Every structure is written in C-alpha cells, then in structure tokens.
Amino acid sequence: MVLLFASCTKPVNEYNLVPYPSSLEEKEGTFEINNTTKVLFNGSENTQFVAQFFADFISPASVYKLEVEKTESTELTKGAITFIEDKQIKGAEGSYQLSITPNGVLVKANNPVGLFYGFQTIRQLLPASIESKELSKVSWLLPATEINDTPRFSYRGLHLDVGRHFYPVDFIKKFIDLLALHKMNVFHWHLTEDQGWRLEIKKYPKLTEVAAYRDETRVGHGGSRPEEYDGKRYGGFYTQEEAREVVKYAAERHITVIPEIELPGHAQAALAAYPELGCTGGPYEVAKTWGVFKEVYCAGNEKTFEFLENVLLEVMDIFPSEYIHIGGDECPKARWNECPKCKARMKKEHCEDSHELQSYFISRAEKFLNSHGRQIIGWDEILEGGLAPNATVMSWRGIKGGVEAARQKHNVIMTPNSHVYLDYYQNTPASEPLAIGGFLPISKVYSYNPIPESLSAEEANYIIGVQGNIWTEYMPTSEHVEYMAYPRACAIAEMGWLDYSQRNFDQFSNRLQKHFERLDALNVNYFNKVLSPIASVDKVEFVEPTTLELQNIAIGTEIYYTIDGSKPNQNSSVYVGPITLSEEGIVKAVTINETGETSEVLEIPVVRLQYIEGKAAKGDNKGLSCKMATGKFKSCADVLKADGKNLTVADVLIPEEAPFDHFGLVLEGMVTITEEGLYQFSLGSDDGSQFYMNNELVIDNDGFHGMAYKKANLALKTGTYPVKIVYFEATGGENLKLHVITPDGEKVSSFTEYLSH
CATH class of the missing domain: 3.20.20.80 (Glycosidases)
Known part of the structure; x- marks a missing residue:
C-alpha cells in the first residue's frame, strides 16, 4: 500500500528563484525539454538574439540542438518555448510574463530586457547541471507556473x-x-x-x-x-x-x-x-x-x-x-x-x-x-x-x-x-x-x-x-x-x-x-559556512536581573545554548527568545543545521557589577581643559608625557586648531551623573585613545588603527566623577567620538551640560 501510494503521489514543484518574482502562482505538472522542442520568437532582431542566446545556453548540457524559428503566433505553441515582444505588456523595463504548462512555455515582455529576464527565470527553474556545459543525464523539466514579474528599482x-x-x-x-x-x-x-x-x-x-x-x-x-x-x-x-x-x-x-x-x-x-x-x-x-x-x-x-x-x-x-x-x-x-x-x-x-x-x-x-x-x-x-x-x-x-x-x-x-x-x-x-x-x-x-x-x-x-x-x-x-x-x-x-x-x-x-x-x-567560490549566533554584546554586565538576546544569521539552522558553562549540542536548550540571567556565569551557544554541522561556540560571560561613587566636585568652568601636543606619537602614554598648548573644549572633540595629522590630545575635567544606574560608554578613535574615570583606565583603545570603537559598562551613583580622554592621530584621518547609553536607554553624544573643569 505504501508503494502504491508513493507511486500515485505527484512530485511537488519547487521554485528556488533568486531573486524571487514579484508574483508567482504555483501550478501542477511540468514541461520537458527534449529533442523535439523548438525555440520560437516573434519580435525584433533583439528578440531573436534572446531566443538564440537561450537555445545556445541550453544545448551543451542537454545535447538537444534546439532550433530557433520565427513565428507569427502571439500565443503559447505546443512543444515550444516561445519569446514574444508585445508592446501591450505593462510594466517598467525588465517586466515580463512567463507561463509554463505541460504543453509549452511562453515568455512575453514589452522589450528584449524583459524577455532576457524571463530566460534567466527559466534557467534557474532547470536543474543546476544545465550550468556545467557538459552532458548531464537528467530530465530537463520545468515546473508549471504563471509569473508576472517586474523589478522594484530601475x-x-x-x-x-x-x-x-x-x-x-x-x-x-x-x-x-x-x-x-x-x-x-x-x-x-x-x-x-x-x-x-x-x-x-x-x-x-x-x-x-x-x-x-x-x-x-x-x-x-x-x-x-x-x-x-x-x-x-x-x-x-x-x-x-x-x-x-x-x-x-x-x-x-x-x-x-x-x-x-x-x-x-x-x-x-x-x-x-x-x-x-x-x-x-x-x-x-x-x-x-x-x-x-x-x-x-x-x-x-x-x-x-x-x-x-x-x-x-x-x-x-x-x-x-x-x-x-x-x-x-x-x-x-x-x-x-x-x-x-x-x-x-x-x-x-x-x-x-x-x-x-x-x-x-x-x-x-x-x-x-x-x-x-x-x-x-x-x-x-x-x-x-x-x-x-x-x-x-x-x-x-x-x-x-x-x-x-x-x-x-x-x-x-x-x-x-x-x-x-x-x-x-x-x-x-x-x-x-x-x-x-x-x-x-x-x-x-x-x-x-x-x-x-x-x-x-x-x-x-x-x-x-x-x-x-x-x-x-x-x-x-x-x-x-x-x-x-x-x-x-x-x-x-x-x-x-x-x-x-x-x-x-x-x-x-x-x-x-x-x-x-x-x-x-558555475564554479563560484562562495561563502557557505555555518555561522555562530550573534549577540549585541560580547559580555553581559548587570546590576539587576537582565536578558540576553541572540540572533540566528545562519541559513537553515537552530540555536542551542547552555548557561552552566558546558558546550551546547542538539540536546541543549533550543533558543526561542531572550534568555533571562540573574547570576554570574557564562552563556554558550551554537547553531546546528539539519545535517548536524555545528558552528563555532559563541561565549558570553555574565558579570554582576558593583556601584561606584564619584570622587570629585564640579569645576568652576564649563567644558574640559585640553592639552594639544604635536609629534609622531606611537601611544597614548607618549601624549601624556609630551608638552603642549593649553586650550579649552566644550565637549569631547578635536579642537579646530588641531593639525591634519601627527598630534595628540589630553582632555581633562569632571562629568556630573544625575541618574543612578548602568551606563555604557563607547569610545571611538582613529588612531589611539583612552578613557579614564575616577582616575581608573576604563576603556583602552590605544594603538595605530582606523576608526574603531571600544566599550565599557559602569554602574554609577549620582555624583561628579573626574574624567580624562587621551588621543593621538598618526596618519590616515583624524576622528574622536564618545557616546554614552544612559540607564533609560537614551544615547547621548553631546556632554556640554554635564562637563566642567
């Protein structure tokens, strides 16, 4: 009975098209290209060119020498693949209509561009071995469908x-x-x-x-x-x-x-x-x-x-x-x-x-x-x-x-x-x-x-x-x-x-x-690895219970994870939503595809932070004091030791007086925190930079590099904190940025109202 049932079941057509058509209707049945199939065209010389292009493409792997002939018909012809240039077809350049039935195939468009795209759709619906240009003993079947397709952008x-x-x-x-x-x-x-x-x-x-x-x-x-x-x-x-x-x-x-x-x-x-x-x-x-x-x-x-x-x-x-x-x-x-x-x-x-x-x-x-x-x-x-x-x-x-x-x-x-x-x-x-x-x-x-x-x-x-x-x-x-x-x-x-x-x-x-x-x-050297899950953070730091969201960016996989430090496998928890975390530890996660291929392990440490308090009083002046030194610096430490010109800046920025390259800055002062909670500081620079708070180095972004950011989370009580930013520019473009995400999720990039010296 199972064999009888299987023999009566029709194969399900697949439409693995990239890009996918704007409108595709699935149909039952297939059209087979064989030694009697003809390629017909009705239209300009450019239409004939598309038809011949198609026939020449199909012939090597299929071994069927498809004949190209002109037709006066504007409809589907039995046993043929027909390309018709029809000015009545609506749509932008590249639009086309494709009809595949067990009796024949019809491509219509108002210009040869659309006919060519219709050909590309037919090509992708054929077995991939058609691309090899070598004899392949497969059935050249096209799944039945009705497609009305048009590109979104010109x-x-x-x-x-x-x-x-x-x-x-x-x-x-x-x-x-x-x-x-x-x-x-x-x-x-x-x-x-x-x-x-x-x-x-x-x-x-x-x-x-x-x-x-x-x-x-x-x-x-x-x-x-x-x-x-x-x-x-x-x-x-x-x-x-x-x-x-x-x-x-x-x-x-x-x-x-x-x-x-x-x-x-x-x-x-x-x-x-x-x-x-x-x-x-x-x-x-x-x-x-x-x-x-x-x-x-x-x-x-x-x-x-x-x-x-x-x-x-x-x-x-x-x-x-x-x-x-x-x-x-x-x-x-x-x-x-x-x-x-x-x-x-x-x-x-x-x-x-x-x-x-x-x-x-x-x-x-x-x-x-x-x-x-x-x-x-x-x-x-x-x-x-x-x-x-x-x-x-x-x-x-x-x-x-x-x-x-x-x-x-x-x-x-x-x-x-x-x-x-x-x-x-x-x-x-x-x-x-x-x-x-x-x-x-x-x-x-x-x-x-x-x-x-x-x-x-x-x-x-x-x-x-x-x-x-x-x-x-x-x-x-x-x-x-x-x-x-x-x-x-x-x-x-x-x-x-x-x-x-x-x-x-x-x-x-x-x-x-x-x-x-x-x-x-087609012998394309494409990337096809099982990618690890990703998270928006590389470490979870919290003062109150929090959650960790993971994202699956791998094709055809599931995420599996553990929170006890063990290596995850297909018997571990399946990720279905944000993971609740209330204790220190480590989250490990992998993606696994249907064949069991496993990605590299994503590891996210989980750390509870302790609150710190400010160690300064507000300054009398707004902004930050700035030392600007010139020279070919190799590190932030070199800038700290150098002599320079004294300036004032209103915010964390490079002063207008700075040269094109080969200079360093030391910005110093106080920042006032008005809301208790967890803050994320993000320091970006080209080249090196460092961020000190309460006289402690909290972000080290030192060295020669292009624009790059490093982050640090701090649990801060209300108060005033001494801060220092050190920066140097070698060559290749100057840039210095500081961003802060506050406990309520607001991103702050300007600190003038909070700075003093």
Whole structure:
C-alpha cells in the first residue's frame, strides 16, 4: 500500500528563484525539454538574439540542438518555448510574463530586457547541471507556473574596484555573467585609484606606463604597525579594445557598464605619471598602501581640467552609458588650503572655503559631461559645498546623504556601508581571510530597506536603486572576490528586485540552499559556512536581573545554548527568545543545521557589577581643559608625557586648531551623573585613545588603527566623577567620538551640560 501510494503521489514543484518574482502562482505538472522542442520568437532582431542566446545556453548540457524559428503566433505553441515582444505588456523595463504548462512555455515582455529576464527565470527553474556545459543525464523539466514579474528599482548594481587589485578580462566577464543570472543590470567598474590606474588612455601613455604599476604592496592590514611590504612590482591595465569587449559582452546581457574615473581625490597614481597636475608638483609615487592620501588634483591649475576632459573624452568613446561616475569622495583639502593657485581659484569663483572649491570642481566636470549628453554619479561627498545641478548621488556613508539628495530632488542610489559593503567580514575574523574589518552577515544585508522611512512618498521616488560595493584592498585574487561577494550579492539582487514588504529572510534562505547547487556548477567560490549566533554584546554586565538576546544569521539552522558553562549540542536548550540571567556565569551557544554541522561556540560571560561613587566636585568652568601636543606619537602614554598648548573644549572633540595629522590630545575635567544606574560608554578613535574615570583606565583603545570603537559598562551613583580622554592621530584621518547609553536607554553624544573643569 505504501508503494502504491508513493507511486500515485505527484512530485511537488519547487521554485528556488533568486531573486524571487514579484508574483508567482504555483501550478501542477511540468514541461520537458527534449529533442523535439523548438525555440520560437516573434519580435525584433533583439528578440531573436534572446531566443538564440537561450537555445545556445541550453544545448551543451542537454545535447538537444534546439532550433530557433520565427513565428507569427502571439500565443503559447505546443512543444515550444516561445519569446514574444508585445508592446501591450505593462510594466517598467525588465517586466515580463512567463507561463509554463505541460504543453509549452511562453515568455512575453514589452522589450528584449524583459524577455532576457524571463530566460534567466527559466534557467534557474532547470536543474543546476544545465550550468556545467557538459552532458548531464537528467530530465530537463520545468515546473508549471504563471509569473508576472517586474523589478522594484530601475538601478540594480554591483561595484568592483580594480584599482587596488587587478583582475583579468575573463574574470570580469564571469562577474558580469553572475550579475545577469541574478537580474542585476549595472556593473560599476572602479577603474582609477591611488594604487593604480587601470584604463588605457591613448593621449596620456604614462597612465599605463607609470600609473598602472606600484613598486610594492602593503602586507597585512593597513592599520597594523610596523608597516611591511612585499617588495614585488604590481599592476596591470585594460586596453581600450579589452574595455570595449567588456562593454559589448555586458550589453548582450542587458547590463550597463558605468566607468568610474576618480576626481578630485584618489588621484595619486595619476599624479605619479603627470606630477604637474598636483598642487606641489611632486615627486609622487603610486601608492603602496591603503587609505586616504592628501595628494589630489590641483583645482587651481587649468591643465588639470584639460587633462581630465581629454581623459573623459576617451572614456565616453569607450563606454556608451548615460552615466559616468566621477568619484568625488574622500578628498582631503590640506593641499588646496596651502596652494596659491587653489586660493586664487577660490577667490575668482567666490568660494567661501575649500568645500565650495570641491563643488566647483565637480560642477565643472558635470558641465563638461552634460555637454556631451552624459550625466554624472558621485559618492555622497559631492553634496559638500553644494550639489552639482544634475548629479546623481551614491549614498555610502549611511543613508543621510541619500535623504538629503532626495529632498533636493536628485536621483539617489542607496549603497550604505552599513549593509552593502562586501569587503566586510561575514564570519569571525580569526576564521576568515584578512578583510578591512566590520561584520556584515547575509542576514543583515537582506534586512536593508533602501527607502528611508523619513522620506515622503514623493521624495522616495528619487531613490532609483541599490548597489553592492566590493573594495579590494584585501582581495588579491578573483577567487577571493567571489568569496566575499557571494552569496551576499544574491541578497542585494533580491533587495533590488522585490518590494521590501515581499521579502522574507527564512524563505530566501531556503531557496538559497538550493541555489548553491547552481553556484557550484558555475564554479563560484562562495561563502557557505555555518555561522555562530550573534549577540549585541560580547559580555553581559548587570546590576539587576537582565536578558540576553541572540540572533540566528545562519541559513537553515537552530540555536542551542547552555548557561552552566558546558558546550551546547542538539540536546541543549533550543533558543526561542531572550534568555533571562540573574547570576554570574557564562552563556554558550551554537547553531546546528539539519545535517548536524555545528558552528563555532559563541561565549558570553555574565558579570554582576558593583556601584561606584564619584570622587570629585564640579569645576568652576564649563567644558574640559585640553592639552594639544604635536609629534609622531606611537601611544597614548607618549601624549601624556609630551608638552603642549593649553586650550579649552566644550565637549569631547578635536579642537579646530588641531593639525591634519601627527598630534595628540589630553582632555581633562569632571562629568556630573544625575541618574543612578548602568551606563555604557563607547569610545571611538582613529588612531589611539583612552578613557579614564575616577582616575581608573576604563576603556583602552590605544594603538595605530582606523576608526574603531571600544566599550565599557559602569554602574554609577549620582555624583561628579573626574574624567580624562587621551588621543593621538598618526596618519590616515583624524576622528574622536564618545557616546554614552544612559540607564533609560537614551544615547547621548553631546556632554556640554554635564562637563566642567
């Protein structure tokens, strides 16, 4: 009876699509591709191209030579897969209708882009072995369905930086193929950097003779000391013929290649080739390490604009995209503030400061590109000093720049580093290849809503898309790029395609597990480890009973935990909600998938804090006293011993008198606590910093590093406490921040009313 029942049960169709369609109706039955199947088309030559593209794709693994024929029919044809260009189909570019029945398959769209996306959906519904291009003895069955699909955003992109590390054309094409598979339509090609210029410009041969190569490359993390280098010359560039080949290859897959030519900053490689374009005249060298450099194009030199316009003329000749990306980010103004030519330019153009000079620079580049029928995109720093009239903004420093630009009625592409920077770690750093820092699991990527809640419905219309960014300081190989990009790029693809209200991470995770088979067949070196649970704290410190929340960021797993210090397993407690804690100890937790694969153990110590009391009285003066010392400091201890200038600051901040780099600060005074309870102090700096309270070191954030935060919890009684903040800046950007979360959960970043000295 069991056998009889099993033989009568119809297989359940699966629809493991990434991104998932905006509307999909499940049906019973399947359509089989066999040696009698035909591929038909009705429409333009571009429609025929899609039909032939599909037939050529199917044939190698299936061994069926699918014939492509023109048809006059506008309906489903029995035994055929039919592509029809129908101007009556509604929807944005990329919209399509797909009908799969046991009798045949019909794809309709109002343009070839939609037909191509219909093909990608059919492709993903076929067994993954279709990707291998080798004979596979499986049944080529398509599950029956009715799909009406349309993309949420018109811009769905992925960025690749080839300036820090260079990748061959074959990999660039593979990168584009993966974009096409996931219905992404923009490849943002970051071609120039301080560390290398990667595009041949025939009028300026030194850009490829000199600027495309650096003498050696930094070893280890950019923030580590002492600095080490590999002693190996490194570089490469794309010829104009290779770049045109990439553009054509992408266009055949309905992907626009947007080139990025950085200006006015990130220009040190170009200056190494043509030093007369810098404020000092050089000499310059192609950068060997990572970071932000003060050598930028001279804004007061007409030869700078002549050079950039000539470069952009050749760029426009290669790249037919409406948009040209001009960077505009991370441009230090120190050289401009010292340069006689730049000062003269500011006076002539009535610029109040160097930020307005940058706006002049960007606007001038925009006017030139506009005069040739092109538009500019820039990173959100182009807002500084006033936004160029027709510019599109990429909001990367969170969402603030995007909100501001949308309210000014400029188009915006959301690409915040908090959610779509794929150079961040996706697992614990100790278990992963070196990365720039941060932690961005796929669950956080997927959670992002590109439409800020603070925008009105009208303002939200200016958010035209999303983009993931791959910065490659620590990605020397193509395989490493893939490892960092996938599967997080799959989440970005679905973010760009589906409305936020339609997205569900658990369902996405289930589909992704099947999608991994396709990435395997495509030989993609993707990340697929069982991730440990995460918590918002690395230690629980309490004065009253509290709770600990865990988050599962692993695909297809459950969390198991213990609170007695033992190692958890499948017999331990299953996490279903916040864990109540009232005693000291240690929480241990793991995630385990269906096959029993177990993550690393997450360990969270649990500590009861004792209240401390203030040891000072309020000072007579507001703010903090400040000692500012100059010098090449290596630690906070060096700053404490140094002599310096005496100042007063109103808050925990770097005084305006501070130089660009090589200085240290000692801020001292008292802070008054008006509410008893548990406080969390968070000290961030680039480079080192320390925080003392009651003459005790409570946060040690010392050393050479980029912007990094460290935290401490303190149980404080009401009263006045002596405080001291020590800070030093070496190179690479100055920053000092103190945040406090009060017992009632309020985040405080300004302390002027509580400080005295």
